[in-house]
Every structure is written in C-alpha cells, then in structure tokens.
Amino acid sequence: MSGSETTKLIPFDRLTATAVAIDRPNVDTDQIIPARYLALPREEQVSHLFHDLRYRDDGAPREGFPLNEPTAAGAQILIAERNFACGSSREHAVTVLVDNGFRVFIAPSFGDIFNNNCFQNGALPIRLPEERIREMLDHLARRPDARITVDLDAQTVTGPDNWTQSFEIDSFRKQCLLTGSDDISLTLRHEPDIAAYERRAEAHADWL
Amino acid sequence: MAMSAAATDGTGPATMFEKIWRRHVVVDRPDGYTLLYVDRHLLHDGSYNAFKRLEAAGMKVRRPDRAFATPDHYMPTNTRDKSAIVDPNHRRMVVGLAANAAATGVTIFDIGDSRQGIVHVVGPEQGITLPGITLVCGDSHTSTHGALGCLAFGVGSSEVTHVLATQSLWQRKPKAMRVTIDGALGFGITGKDVILAIIARIGAGGGTGHVLEYDGSGIRQLSIEGRLTLCNMSIEGGGRAGMIAPDDTTYEYIAGRPYAPKGEAWDRAMAFWRTLPSDDGATFDREVTLSGPEIAPMVTWGTSPEDAAPVTDSIPDPALAADAARRDGQARALAYMGLEPGTPISEIPVDRVFIGSCTNSRIEDLRMAAQVAKGRKAQIPSWIVPGSGLIKEQAEAEGLDQIFKDAGFEWRDAGCSMCVGMNGEIGKPGERIASTSNRNFVGRQGKGVRTHLVSPAMAAAAAVTGHFTDVRHMLKA
Numbered sequence: 277m278s279g280s281e282t283t284k285l286i287p288f289d290r291l292t293a294t295a296v297a298i299d300r301p302n303v304d305t306d307q308i309i310p311a312r313y314l315a316l317p318r319e320e321q322v323s324h325l326f327h328d329l330r331y332r333d334d335g336a337p338r339e340g341f342p343l344n345e346p347t348a349a350g351a352q353i354l355i356a357e358r359n360f361a362c363g364s365s366r367e368h369a370v371t372v373l374v375d376n377g378f379r380v381f382i383a384p385s386f387g388d389i390f391n392n393n394c395f396q397n398g399a400l401p402i403r404l405p406e407e408r409i410r411e412m413l414d415h416l417a418r419r420p421d422a423r424i425t426v427d428l429d430a431q432t433v434t435g436p437d438n439w440t441q442s443f444e445i446d447s448f449r450k451q452c453l454l455t456g457s458d459d460i461s462l463t464l465r466h467e468p469d470i471a472a473y474e475r476r477a478e479a480h481a482d483w484l
Numbered sequence: 485m486a487m488s489a490a491a492t493d494g495t496g497p498a499t500m501f502e503k504i505w506r507r508h509v510v511v512d513r514p515d516g517y518t519l520l521y522v523d524r525h526l527l528h529d530g531s532y533n534a535f536k537r538l539e540a541a542g543m544k545v546r547r548p549d550r551a552f553a554t555p556d557h558y559m560p561t562n563t564r565d566k567s568a569i570v571d572p573n574h575r576r577m578v579v580g581l582a583a584n585a586a587a588t589g590v591t592i593f594d595i596g597d598s599r600q601g602i603v604h605v606v607g608p609e610q611g612i613t614l615p616g617i618t619l620v621c622g623d624s625h626t627s628t629h630g631a632l633g634c635l636a637f638g639v640g641s642s643e644v645t646h647v648l649a650t651q652s653l654w655q656r657k658p659k660a661m662r663v664t665i666d667g668a669l670g671f672g673i674t675g676k677d678v679i680l681a682i683i684a685r686i687g688a689g690g691g692t693g694h695v696l697e698y699d700g701s702g703i704r705q706l707s708i709e710g711r712l713t714l715c716n717m718s719i720e721g722g723g724r725a726g727m728i729a730p731d732d733t734t735y736e737y738i739a740g741r742p743y744a745p746k747g748e749a750w751d752r753a754m755a756f757w758r759t760l761p762s763d764d765g766a767t768f769d770r771e772v773t774l775s776g777p778e779i780a781p782m783v784t785w786g787t788s789p790e791d792a793a794p795v796t797d798s799i800p801d802p803a804l805a806a807d808a809a810r811r812d813g814q815a816r817a818l819a820y821m822g823l824e825p826g827t828p829i830s831e832i833p834v835d836r837v838f839i840g841s842c843t844n845s846r847i848e849d850l851r852m853a854a855q856v857a858k859g860r861k862a863q864i865p866s867w868i869v870p871g872s873g874l875i876k877e878q879a880e881a882e883g884l885d886q887i888f889k890d891a892g893f894e895w896r897d898a899g900c901s902m903c904v905g906m907n908g909e910i911g912k913p914g915e916r917i918a919s920t921s922n923r924n925f926v927g928r929q930g931k932g933v934r935t936h937l938v939s940p941a942m943a944a945a946a947a948v949t950g951h952f953t954d955v956r957h958m959l960k961a
C-alpha cells in the first residue's frame with residue numbers, strides 16, 4: 277500500500293460499463309475476501325476476490341459463478357441484493373474490488389462500514405429500490421454484456437433497458453468523489469476547530 | 485417516521501444517542517456532515533496498514549494519550565511467544581503493533597502483559613470504555629462498548645488513519661432505533677439468546693443506518709457482561725452502534741478500573757453520566773418490542789445471524805419462505821450447513837465447540853460454561869479461549885480452569901482465535917462447530933466449516949452431550 281492513498285483519489289464523474297451480478301442477499305465481507313488473505317500485501321490480495329465462491333477446493337474456477345464468466349472481464353459495476361458487504365469492517369473488501377476494476381456498487385442496501393469505506397477509496401455505492409435491482413438482475417441474466425451508465429453529477433443510473441433512475445447521495449460525499457479529495461486533507465483544514473473543541477471538552481470532562 | 489423536531493433542535497426530550505452526539509460535534513456542515521470528536525480510540529494488530537499510511541503521509545498521531553492498543557487477531561492462543569508465530573505476515577502484524585505503539589507513544593497491552601486480550605474485552609475491563617464518550621476502533625464489533633452507555637462504532641482502516649491524525653471523523657448522523665425487551669427473561673436465558681432473538685426478528689440488515697438503544701426490564705436485569713454480549717452483536721443486525729443507558733449496575737462495574745476516573749473526578753463524571761439516559765418522551769425513528777419471557781435459548785441454523793431459532797424448534801423448510809429470494813437463500817444456507825428441513829435442532833450432532841470471542845469470553849461466560857461442564861465429560865474437541873489475560877487469571881483463581889480440564893476441555897490463552905481464524909486456528913471442512921462467537925458466515929471459521937452461534941452455556945451443553953441440548957434442563961439438574 278502506498279502513501280498515494282492519503283493524497284489524492286482518482287476523481288469519479290461518469291461511467292458506462294458492463295456489470296457483474298451477485299444475485300443473493302447478505303453477501304458479507306468475509307465472502308468478498310476471506311480472512312486468511314488479509315495479512316497479504318495488497319497487490320497479492322487482488323486474485324482472492326470472492327475466493328471461496330469463485331474457486332473450487334482444487335483451485336479450478338467454479339462454473340456458474342458470475343466472475344468466472346467471460347462477460348465479467350472489464351466489468352466495473354457490481355450489482356447485488358440487499359445488505360451487500362455487511363459484517364467485518366475490513367477495508368480490503370473495497371480495495372480488492374477496486375483493484376479488480378470495480379468502481380460502482382448497486383444494491384438495495386449496504387453494510388454501513390463498507391459504505392463509508394467506499395468513499396475512502398474513490399468508489400461509489402448506490403442504493404436503488406429493490407424492484408429496480410430485480411429488473412437489472414433479470415436483465416443481466418439474459419444479457420450479461422448489457423451496459424449500464426452511472427452519472428454521478430446528475431445522480432442517475434441508466435439501465436440496460438434505457439430506463440433512468442435517480443439516486444441519492446450526500447452532497448459532501450459527491451463533491452469528494454467528483455474532485456478526488458480525501459477526508460484527511462479536508463479535516464486538517466479544520467485543525468483550529470479541533471483544537472478549540474479539545475479546550476472546551478477538557479474543561480468539562482477532565483477525567484478522560 | 486421522521487425524527488421529531490424536539491429530538492433534534494436541542495430543546496425537547498432527547499435520546500441518549502442524541503445527547504452524546506451533540507456533545508462531540510466539532511463542526512457541523514450545512515450538507516449534513518459532522519466532524520465528530522473521538523474521545524477514545526482502540527487499536528489492534530489489524531491496524532498495521534493504518535499506521536503505515538500515517539507514516540507514509542508523514543503525519544503524527546495527534547493524541548497518543550487517547551489511543552490504546554492490544555494484539556488479538558493474529559496471535560496464536562497456545563503460546564505467548566511471538567517468535568512462535570509461523571506465518572511471517574502474521575508475525576509482522578503482531579510485532580508491528582508493538583513497534584508502532586512504541587514509535588507513536590500509544591499505550592499498548594502487549595503479549596506477555598496480563599492486560600492483553602481481545603480489544604473489545606480489554607476496553608471495558610481497563611475502564612477505557614466509559615459512559616458518555618465516543619469510542620471507535622477499526623473493527624465492526626466496536627458496538628460492544630455501547631453497553632456502558634457510550635457511542636461506539638467500528639470504522640475502516642482509512643478512517644483509523646484519519647482518527648490517528650485528527651482525533652475526529654466525518655460522520656452523517658445515524659437514525660435512532662429503540663429495541664425494548666419487555667418483561668423478565670426466563671431462567672437460563674442470556675444476553676446472547678436475547679440478541680439472537682432480536683436479529684431473527686429485525687433481520688441482518690434491519691438496523692442499517694441506525695444506532696440501536698436497548699431498553700426495558702429484560703435489559704435492565706442483565707449484568708454488564710450480558711449487556712456487552714448484546715451490544716457486541718448490534719452490527720449483526722446491521723446497527724451502526726448499540727447502546728444501553730448507564731445505571732447502578734454500570735457504575736458498580738466501572739468503579740476502580742485503571743482508566744476510570746477516581747476521587748472527585750469520579751463524582752463529577754457521575755453527575756454527568758446520570759444525565760445521559762434518554763429523556764421521557766424522546767422519540768426514536770423506529771421502535772421494536774420483544775417479549776422477554778418468550779425468549780428461549782437460541783441456535784443459528786444458517787449462514788447469517790438472522791437465521792436463528794429456539795433450540796426447541798426444528799430446521800425451517802425453505803418451501804415455506806415468504807418469497808423466492810428468501811427461499812433460495814435458505815436453501816443455499818441449508819445446503820452449506822448440511823441440514824434437512826424439519827430436523828429438530830436438538831438432534832443435530834456437533835463436532836467441535838469454541839467458547840470465546842469478544843461476544844462471550846468474559847468471566848461470567850466462563851462461569852456459566854463451567855457450571856454446565858462440571859462433573860461431566862466433553863464428547864468432542866472443545867476449546868475455552870478467555871477474552872483477556874486478566875480473565876484467564878481470574879478464572880484460574882476461581883478454579884474454573886480445573887473444572888474445564890477435568891471435563892476434557894482445552895484451556896487456552898487470550899485472543900480472537902477460532903472466531904475468525906486469522907491466526908490459523910480454524911476448523912476442518914465440513915466440521916460442525918457450536919460457537920459462542922458472533923458470525924456464522926460461510927467459511928468464517930475455516931473453509932467449509934459449519935458454524936452455529938449459541939451462548940456459552942449452550943456451547944458447553946453441546947460439548948458434553950455431543951449435540952444441541954436445551955441447557956435449561958442441565959442447569960436445573
């Protein structure tokens with residue numbers, strides 16, 4: 277992992293790409309990257325994305341797992357069912373997805389920590405209504421090479437059937453993604469506020 | 485339901501969450517983001533990358549006096565010798581934490597210090613966790629600490645770097661949800677059974693975006709250990725955090741702990757802490773109520789903590805699920821777990837038992853397990869992994885270790901161990917484990933391992949009978 281992560285992220289504005297569908301609910305971050313790979317250097321983790329779902333015990337790719345399909349090559353969008361990436365706080369779940377080319381995650385809901393971790397890595401989690409997700413998943417099952425467009429500035433997703441659906445995002449997070457700025461550099465500008473807070477707080481709670 | 489004006493404008497009745505949040509605002513942005521001050525920061529051996537990023541950016545730890553570290557995930561629990569860690573990547577994590585602590589001035593309870601243990605056990609035990617504070621850690625089970633009446637939540641590794649550098653975090657204010665356990669819990673029912681019943685009700689994503697406050701007579705009767713167990717698994721219900729208002733049980737627990745206030749500072753702290761509980765009439769964005777007397781000992785049967793049922797039930801039939809997605813999910817879970825619909829849970833044989841983790845490795849957990857193990861014999865390999873060195877010492881002083889050893893259990897050193905198996909302590913493919921930990925995810929305890937979450941008493945009952953057993957009968961006997 278290099279120091280570049282604390283300086284600038286790659287700005288995100290608009291993306292048209294194919295998608296991979298992980299059509300099941302409650303996909304936890306242990307599935308995205310199993311615990312036994314977390315101590316590896318980041319560049320060695322990249323090949324372990326969804327390892328146990330993706331490969332058999334003998335290491336051969338598991339047939340039918342979406343990432344093993346030829347159409348998955350080049351996909352930059354991942355679509356999943358409710359409560360995607362719940363569980364462990366491991367940020368590796370985001371970085372291993374990003375290192376595999378994914379920049380956008382679309383689901384009815386996300387694990388809260390994963391959701392925050394996305395923004396620390398220039399990735400965009402989008403919540404869409406369950407019915408929309410269902411439509412997209414069904415469409416992708418028929419046409420896995422369908423392209424989806426995500427426009428952050430307009431806050432829209434344009435699906436393979438050419439419908440357009442808007443999504444919500446905090447304006448703070450949107451700006452950070454559009455400009456590629458990270459939290460720490462922003463916070464350091466508030467150093468005087470933090471110092472002032474500490475003086476006030478320590479007068480009150482002197483036992484900490 | 486929208487949050488009422490009274491709860492947000494600072495004048496009307498407020499929830500405990502609201503009171504603690506408001507107190508920690510450094511900057512409120514018009515777009516709804518808040519720079520929130522972090523009072524205490526816990527670190528573990530998985531925090532390696534966060535320190536590395538800080539160093540790479542040439543930044544310093546802003547408040548080393550507010551940070552406390554202990555290695556737990558990567559250290560084997562059959563030795564206290566770091567040089568015995570076989571995997572060089574694992575050794576780097578454990579050794580690296582001590583080096584980072586030394587270089588930055590962060591307090592560390594290292595291997596060999598009896599205060600070392602699982603980070604979420606050590607915080608409360610040392611009095612680092614206190615009512616009214618904000619506490620974060622780069623670990624999802626940081627929700628544990630809310631049991632003492634504070635706002636505690638897990639963050640990612642980049643956010644750990646952020647807290648190290650700035651002692652603060654950008655947060656969007658979560659919503660508040662109250663979970664009431666109405667009426668006394670029955671005999672033999674523990675915090676673990678209560679939280680599994682709650683998650684079975686609200687679902688694994690049911691609390692997403694919310695801070696959960698637990699209240700009601702069924703909660704008040706719980707010891708601090710039981711409350712820590714309950715709040716620990718808030719994250720398994722999707723909750724950002726879990727919390728329980730401090731009361732006399734809380735104050736008794738905290739008094740005299742090393743990092744808790746003493747003397748006059750204690751009196752000032754108490755005056756503040758007593759203002760924390762949610763005001764009468766405070767409104768929550770969501771309310772859920774469960775009947776305390778109806779909660780039975782729980783066992784999970786699937787691969788999400790929401791797949792939980794009373795031990796007296798049978799394995800559900802996916803054909804009866806509410807919708808197609810759930811049917812597929814249940815069928816997939818049962819296939820992984822090697823279970824047939826309709827099988828009584830009490831007839832499921834178990835291959836191995838793990839009693840430990842930040843959910844259930846405290847002294848009370850070990851006492852309950854020992855009560856069941858006493859005079860009986862483990863039928864299957866069964867491990868006891870205390871949550872900290874101090875708990876291990878206390879258990880030994882009480883003779884619990886001897887009870888376990890006599891019953892054929894393995895008595896180990898403090899750490900996360902088989903909860904996640906990052907240190908290599910994992911089960912075998914196909915093995916069925918009764919575990920007191922918090923996650924029954926596919927492969928969590930090793931590839932192909934089938935995890936059933938239970939309380940320590942239920943785990944001990946499984947150990948001595950070889951299958952799931954309603955422990956209430958054994959406790960009565």
Ligand code: SF4
Nearest residue numbers: 625841842900903904
């Ligand atoms: S005991 Fe398990 S859940 Fe708790 S901190 Fe360790 S690995 Fe995480």
